[in-house]
Amino acid sequence: MLTCSPACQGGLTIELRCWEYKYRQACFARRQQRIAVSLELRKAKKDEQALKRRNITNVSPDPADQQTKGDSLTLQEIISGVNASDPELCFQATQAARKMLSREKNPPLKLIVDAGLIPRLVELLKSSLHPRLQFEAAWALTNIASGATELTRAVVDGGAIQPLVELLSSPHMTVCEQAVWALGNIAGDGPEFRDNVISSDAIPHLLTLVSSSIPVPFLRNIAWTLSNLCRNKNPYPSDHAVKQMLPALFYLLGHPDKEVLSDTCWALSYLTDGCDARIGQVVDTGVLPRLVELMSSSELNVLTPSLRTVGNIVTGTDHQTQLALDAGILSVLPQLLTHPRSSIQKEAAWALSNVAAGPRQHIQQLIACGALPPLVAVLKNGEFKVQKEAVWTVANFTTGGSVDQLIQLVQAGVLEPLINLLTIPDNKIVIIILDVLFFILQAAEKISQKENMCLLIEGLGGLDRIEALQLHENHQVALTALNIIERHFSEEEETVTALPARDQDHKFLKDLTNTYHCCTTPKPGPRP
Amino acid sequence: MGKKQNKKKVEEVLEEEEEEYVGKVEYLLKWKGFSDEDNTREPEENLDCPDLIAEFLQSEKTAHETDKSEGGKRKADSDSEDKGEESKPKKKKEELEKPRGFARGLEPERIIGARDSSAELMFLMKWKNSDEADLLPAEEANVKCPQVVISFYEERLTWHSYPSEDDDKKDVKN
Numbered sequence: 001m002l003t004c005s006p007a008c009q010g011g012l013t014i015e016l017r018c019w020e021y022k023y024r025q026a027c028f029a030r031r032q033q034r035i036a037v038s039l040e041l042r043k044a045k046k047d048e049q050a051l052k053r054r055n056i057t058n059v060s061p062d063p064a065d066q067q068t069k070g071d072s073l074t075l076q077e078i079i080s081g082v083n084a085s086d087p088e089l090c091f092q093a094t095q096a097a098r099k100m101l102s103r104e105k106n107p108p109l110k111l112i113v114d115a116g117l118i119p120r121l122v123e124l125l126k127s128s129l130h131p132r133l134q135f136e137a138a139w140a141l142t143n144i145a146s147g148a149t150e151l152t153r154a155v156v157d158g159g160a161i162q163p164l165v166e167l168l169s170s171p172h173m174t175v176c177e178q179a180v181w182a183l184g185n186i187a188g189d190g191p192e193f194r195d196n197v198i199s200s201d202a203i204p205h206l207l208t209l210v211s212s213s214i215p216v217p218f219l220r221n222i223a224w225t226l227s228n229l230c231r232n233k234n235p236y237p238s239d240h241a242v243k244q245m246l247p248a249l250f251y252l253l254g255h256p257d258k259e260v261l262s263d264t265c266w267a268l269s270y271l272t273d274g275c276d277a278r279i280g281q282v283v284d285t286g287v288l289p290r291l292v293e294l295m296s297s298s299e300l301n302v303l304t305p306s307l308r309t310v311g312n313i314v315t316g317t318d319h320q321t322q323l324a325l326d327a328g329i330l331s332v333l334p335q336l337l338t339h340p341r342s343s344i345q346k347e348a349a350w351a352l353s354n355v356a357a358g359p360r361q362h363i364q365q366l367i368a369c370g371a372l373p374p375l376v377a378v379l380k381n382g383e384f385k386v387q388k389e390a391v392w393t394v395a396n397f398t399t400g401g402s403v404d405q406l407i408q409l410v411q412a413g414v415l416e417p418l419i420n421l422l423t424i425p426d427n428k429i430v431i432i433i434l435d436v437l438f439f440i441l442q443a444a445e446k447i448s449q450k451e452n453m454c455l456l457i458e459g460l461g462g463l464d465r466i467e468a469l470q471l472h473e474n475h476q477v478a479l480t481a482l483n484i485i486e487r488h489f490s491e492e493e494e495t496v497t498a499l500p501a502r503d504q505d506h507k508f509l510k511d512l513t514n515t516y517h518c519c520t521t522p523k524p525g526p527r528p
Numbered sequence: 529m530g531k532k533q534n535k536k537k538v539e540e541v542l543e544e545e546e547e548e549y550v551g552k553v554e555y556l557l558k559w560k561g562f563s564d565e566d567n568t569r570e571p572e573e574n575l576d577c578p579d580l581i582a583e584f585l586q587s588e589k590t591a592h593e594t595d596k597s598e599g600g601k602r603k604a605d606s607d608s609e610d611k612g613e614e615s616k617p618k619k620k621k622e623e624l625e626k627p628r629g630f631a632r633g634l635e636p637e638r639i640i641g642a643r644d645s646s647a648e649l650m651f652l653m654k655w656k657n658s659d660e661a662d663l664l665p666a667e668e669a670n671v672k673c674p675q676v677v678i679s680f681y682e683e684r685l686t687w688h689s690y691p692s693e694d695d696d697k698k699d700v701k702n
Contacts, residue, residue: 147618181619189617228617314601315603
């Protein structure tokens with residue numbers, strides 16, 4: 001233990017100022033130099049342009065930037081170089097073009113397109129004797145295709161797709177990989193170009209590349225390009241294409257790399273966002289158990305698309321939903337209602353709402369897996385977009401469930417948060433909640449518990465709210481509220497105190513009144 | 529039109545309409561063997577198809593109830609604001625980035641300077657077997673090469689001593 005005698009008490013400082021000052025000076029000097037250089041270059045460029053008449057001046061990237069990239073070729077030199085027949089010159093120029101197109105800020109994509117370089121670049125894709133040239137050309141085209149639709153169109157119109165597909169068979173892996181990337185950008189533009197890529201027979205070649213021995217970055221590119229081939233609607237990708245890709249997607253789903261998994265799951269999410277038959281194709285490959293595993297991932301990039309895929313699957317047939325339930329989605333979905341991200345909570349609640357839209361056996365499984373408590377919690381405290389999905393879940397549950405299941409729903413405590421939501425400005429949701437209350441009252445009627453249910457709802461402030469809604473400006477809200485009052489609350493008033501005590505027969509109400517007496521804060525008393 | 533005389537059979541009751549002033553109920557009927565163009569409206573008392581009417585009223589009720597509750601699967605919301613989380617449709621390939629700092633795979637030799645870069649402390653690191661020094665966050669260096677960091681700080685320690693009341697007490701305990 002270090003002790004200080006009074007003589008050396010004081011403090012410690014660490015002397016850093018010296019170096020910092022020198023560094024600042026050096027920075028400043030370098031900046032001055034850069035400014036001087038760029039001024040020189042601008043002047044030189046102006047002179048050059050004054051001598052030659054060009055029509056390609058529009059979008060003007062900072063000429064200084066171009067030069068300081070380590071390549072001293074002007075745009076004009078690049079154009080003539082790319083068109084040259086000398087392989088070395090051609091290569092230098094194409095590489096320079098590629099570097100221009102790869103810079104971080106505002107690469108001059110349109111400039112290169114307007115210079116008419118695309119046809120030549122496409123031609124260079126075919127120079128199998130010069131793979132480095134093929135690589136640079138493919139990279140340049142990749143970046144042009146990464147731009148807006150008209151730029152991608154320019155690449156497609158230049159005939160790039162076919163030669164790119166041929167490069168998928170190149171013996172040089174870097175060339176191959178670059179072609180995959182370029183095709184991914186083209187396919188990602190939309191359904192038209194996607195189908196152009198598919199009809200150029202890209203898929204079988206892509207699938208051949210998928211193997212356990214290729215480097216992970218390459219596999220990532222392939223997964224991403226495949227996902228773009230599954231993407232977009234109007235039209236959806238063809239059955240034939242999907243059938244070809246599914247086995248590869250199944251294989252990729254087993255890979256440990258997060259990015260590969262993420263893009264593969266996105267691919268499946270696009271496919272399942274379609275008709276029941278398409279969902280069936282996906283489910284038949286047997287991906288469900290693995291998807292359930294991935295839904296427990298701590299990686300948001302993996303969780304989001306796997307959850308989306310499962311959510312899509314349960315919008316399908318009851319049979320498909322059953323398969324999802326068999327795979328164990330209900331062991332994960334309720335937990336996701338408490339995920340830190342509200343977008344995940346929302347997707348989980350949406351998936352649950354679609355399970356609740358199924359037959360009673362599915363609703364029963366919802367109850368059995370313990371989905372009700374977190375659902376009620378979300379109804380109480382969730383963000384509005386999550387609460388909406390929870391309301392749908394309750395609504396579907398109510399219309400599809402048996403009386404017994406409805407009792408359990410009420411016992412879980414849905415009434416209080418539902419009634420509290422009656423004050424929101426979203427009319428559609430308000431109507432849904434009113435319908436839920438109507439159904440619950442009807443169910444109570446069937447087991448001769450209507451009066452008690454009315455009291456319960458009244459005690460939670462529900463009657464006041466429903467009465468107020470009769471005067472709502474929205475016609476349908478008002479009518480729905482009126483309907484409830486007329487149907488269930490317009491009996492003669494009975495003495496409030498006697499009823500709960502009288503009920504000996506049905507355990508349900510006893511439990512219920514106990515629950516509410518314990519848990520709820522005092523509500524406004526019964527109407528005068 | 530005297531349907532009873534012609535003995536046309538009612539196929540289906542399509543609609544119910546209540547005449548405002550008279551308070552009479554009329555039904556829109558589809559006749560068996562006739563197309564929809566021949567549908568007619570008939571007052572209640574003209575009809576002799578109580579089963580069909582009952583069926584119609586029941587289906588109306590169910591339809592109304594189904595509309596209200598809207599059970600059934602709901603597909604993905606295509607206007608979802610969470611679209612931004614989807615993977616990028618297009619990607620530009622940028623210059624291969626030069627690895628920096630520890631990513632270069634070199635062993636740290638010593639820290640030759642420090643800089644406060646936008647509220648984050650950075651160290652200038654000299655690496656073994658390389659002339660090129662580069663910057664890395666102090667946070668990272670503290671974890672990955674703490675001894676190097678300590679040496680850096682120790683080399684630059686300055687002690688300050690303040691005059692104390694007991695100047696004659698000179699013993700230093702270490």
